Amino acid sequence: MSEIVNLSQSLRSLNPKISALVPYRQISSSFSQPRKFQFCCFPKKICLITERIRAIDALKQDGSLQELDDSPVSVELGSISNENHFDQVMEEAQKLGESVVIVWMAAWCRKCIYLKPKLEKLAVEFYPRLRFYHVDVNSVSYKLVCRAGVTKMPTIQLWRDGQKIGEIIGGHKAHFVVNEVREMIENDLIN
Missing domain, CATH: 3.40.30.10 (Glutaredoxin)
Incomplete structure (x- = not known):
């Protein structure tokens, strides 16, 4: 039996192929495409979402790109x-x-x-x-x-x-x- 997931508008905007109510398997298959910068320890879906959010955040209001600061937030002891x-x-x-x-x-x-x-x-x-x-x-x-x-x-x-x-x-x-x-x-x- 497949689980139905209700996605918010912000998540639907990240991938327009996904409707509001979709089976979980469809979400995971639509986000499983290989992407650049998937080096974090989170599942691929979360890495893809964070990658897209970072790309959106990099856009300035005039449409140009700004450089992202990739310095670490913390260093593990x-x-x-x-x-x-x-x-x-x-x-x-x-x-x-x-x-x-x-x-x-x-x-x-x-x-x-x-x-x-x-x-x-x-x-x-x-x-x-x-x-x-x-x-x-x-x-x-x-x-x-x-x-x-x-x-x-x-x-x-x-x-x-x-x-x-x-x-x-x-x-x-x-x-x-x-x-x-x-x-x-x-x-x-x-x-």
């Missing part, structure tokens, strides 16, 4: 899974002369969960000069947590040349923590 991986990250950063921001968090910590996406957005500001990583304290050895001097979650540390040079304990609102982290990074970049 790299995951550190064990002590050896931590040492590799520090060695690589030291060879490149870069600083590293490490977010120590726990899966059960609500403040950590709220803070992580905000730090991913902050990572864009310093990308690619600075690398951001996160460590789940419950999935690494206690020895590594003690070595870093982490006592509370979330803790955000700035490391350079294998040494901790700054630390912020994020026990308050996320936007305050992000501002403090930004300030800590900018002070390091100045020095």
Whole structure:
């Protein structure tokens, strides 16, 4: 039995071949044509729709095209899974002369969960000069947590040349923590 889908006017305008009430299979077959720029992780139908919306947004009122900004909105924090991986990250950063921001968090910590996406957005500001990583304290050895001097979650540390040079304990609102982290990074970049 085929499912009937009621499409809004805006979706019908994206593909005029589709009527208001159509079987779901017909929608998926009409959107399944190969398209350029289908590199996102969404299903093909959503990629096609977002591609068309981006094309419509690129048109200026006078009919000319404007250049789209393809810079990332956020950068996913790299995951550190064990002590050896931590040492590799520090060695690589030291060879490149870069600083590293490490977010120590726990899966059960609500403040950590709220803070992580905000730090991913902050990572864009310093990308690619600075690398951001996160460590789940419950999935690494206690020895590594003690070595870093982490006592509370979330803790955000700035490391350079294998040494901790700054630390912020994020026990308050996320936007305050992000501002403090930004300030800590900018002070390091100045020095």
